[in-house]
Amino acid sequence: MKQSWKPGTVLYPLPAVLVTSPAEGLDYPNLSSVTTDDFEASVQAVRVLLEYGHRHIAIIGGRPSFSDVSGQRFAGGRAAFVQSGLPAENLVEYGEARFCYEEGYQAMHHVLEEHPEITAAYAIADVVAIGAMRAAQDAGRTVGKDLSIIGFDGLALGEYLTPRLATIGQSVERLAREATGTLLDACLLYTSPSPRDRTRS
Numbered sequence: 001m002k003q004s005w006k007p008g009t010v011l012y013p014l015p016a017v018l019v020t021s022p023a024e025g026l027d028y029p030n031l032s033s034v035t036t037d038d039f040e041a042s043v044q045a046v047r048v049l050l051e052y053g054h055r056h057i058a059i060i061g062g063r064p065s066f067s068d069v070s071g072q073r074f075a076g077g078r079a080a081f082v083q084s085g086l087p088a089e090n091l092v093e094y095g096e097a098r099f100c101y102e103e104g105y106q107a108m109h110h111v112l113e114e115h116p117e118i119t120a121a122y123a124i125a126d127v128v129a130i131g132a133m134r135a136a137q138d139a140g141r142t143v144g145k146d147l148s149i150i151g152f153d154g155l156a157l158g159e160y161l162t163p164r165l166a167t168i169g170q171s172v173e174r175l176a177r178e179a180t181g182t183l184l185d186a187c188l189l190y191t192s193p194s195p196r197d198r199t200r201s
Helices: 038-051 068-084 101-114 126-138 156-160 172-191 195-200
Strands: 016-019 031-034 057-060 091-094 120-123 148-153 166-169
Touching: 016 172, 031 172, 038 057, 038 068, 038 120, 038 148, 038 166, 057 068, 057 101, 068 091, 091 101, 101 120, 101 126, 120 126, 126 148, 126 156
Parallel strands: 016 031, 057 091, 057 120, 120 148, 148 166
Antiparallel strands: none
16 A cells, blocks of 8 residues: 655644555554455455356456555455466456446456456456446356356445345444544543653643
C-alpha cells in the first residue's frame, strides 16, 4: 500500500484506524488497522474449486502491483493452486481489472477467448465476479454447470443473481465494530494524562 500524503505534509499523531488495509510499513504515528486475512481466505476459495474437480482455473480482478488487497488475494489463490501440484500452465492470472462490473466483464471475456479450457474462476471481488458471470453467459457458457465462479466480499446483491453468486463473505459489521473499538482504545491511551500530570491534579 502506498502512502497517500505528499512529502512535507505535517502528520499529527492523532489516533487513526485503517479498515481492510494493513497499517504495516506506513510511517504514520498512532496508526492501527483492522483487516480480513485476504491471503488465507483466497487460499480457501481456490481450494473449494479444486475440491469440486476443477483443473483449469483463472484468477481475475484487481491490480496486484498497485493494491495490497489485490496482491494478497492473488497470492493466496496462487498458493492454493501451487499446493495442488497441478501444472503451472493450468492457472491463468488476469490482474488488469479494477473492482467494477465493467472490468470484471472484460477480464472474463478476455480469459475465455484466450483460454477456453477454463472451467472455473476466482474473482477477487464480488463486483468483478458479477461482471464475469455476465461475460460468461454472453460467451455461451452456463455458470454453475460448465463454468464455476466464486467471488469475495459477500455482497447482498449476489443472493439475487441467477444462479446465486458463491462468495467468500466478510462481515462489514464486525470490521466496523473492531475498528471502532480499536480507535476508542487508542484515543483513551492518547488522551490519558501522564503520571506527572495526574500527580499535579
